[in-house]
Each structure stands twice: as C-alpha cells, then as structure tokens.
Amino acid sequence: MANQCSFRKKDGSRCGANAQPANGLCVFHDPARAVDGRRARKAGGIRRSQAAAVLPVHTPDHPLGNTLDVSAFLAHSINQLRRGQLDPRVANAVGYLTSVLLRSLEQGPLEERMAKIEAALAENAASKESPNNGERNSIQTP
Numbered sequence: 001m002a003n004q005c006s007f008r009k010k011d012g013s014r015c016g017a018n019a020q021p022a023n024g025l026c027v028f029h030d031p032a033r034a035v036d037g038r039r040a041r042k043a044g045g046i047r048r049s050q051a052a053a054v055l056p057v058h059t060p061d062h063p064l065g066n067t068l069d070v071s072a073f074l075a076h077s078i079n080q081l082r083r084g085q086l087d088p089r090v091a092n093a094v095g096y097l098t099s100v101l102l103r104s105l106e107q108g109p110l111e112e113r114m115a116k117i118e119a120a121l122a123e124n125a126a127s128k129e130s131p132n133n134g135e136r137n138s139i140q141t142p
Helices: 031-048 067-083 088-129
Strands: none
Touching: 067 088
C-alpha cells in the first residue's frame, strides 16, 4: 500500500493523495514537479471550459422509421466520425440512442403479434363457453 503524502494543508490536515517513494510527497505537492502540476491543471481547465459538442442547427434529420434507415444512418455517422466531421462524443451518444431505437423497433412487431395471439386465445375461450360449444346445428336436411 502506498504512503500518504506528508504535505499539510492550511487547516493542518494531511493531503490524501498517494506519496511518491522518493520524497514522501504526491505529484501535486512535489516542488520539482510544480511545473507539471500547473500544466496539468491548466489543461484540465481548458478542457472543462470547451463548449458542448453539438451538430450545427442546419444538420438534416434522417428518417429512422425502420432498421434499414437506422443502419444507413449509423453507416453515415461512422464515416463522418472517421473523417473527423463528427465529434466522438456526439458519435457515442448517437450510437447509444440508435441501439435503444433499434430495440424499440424490434419490440413493436412483437407486441402486435402478442396482441393478435391474445385476441385469438380470448376468442377461442369464448367459443368454448357458448351453450352449443361452437358445434354446428345438428338439423339434418333430407
């Protein structure tokens, strides 16, 4: 297990980061690595302040009514990502949302089939409960 950094904060508590074996300080409190720490904090702040990755307003909507439409859309998005025209964060969100959409598109026909089966079973049960059990009239014609 690594040792705790020996640096003391203004309130007297110790830093909770793991210490480097060479000097007992973490990389954030080691004076020899101060430049690296400032550079890392600055880079982190720059990344955090970047605007959210969104598509331009004029980006056309794609039809997504069936699995073929979704497949074509995914292929187009993958190619845009590969060319650097689509931010990887947007591509990641698109990939997740299309997987949800595909599951939904698959579920719709199953629900329709289940409804038809349930209706047929209910009709069958109702015909068995009728007084003549669904049998034909036994009137014979000469």
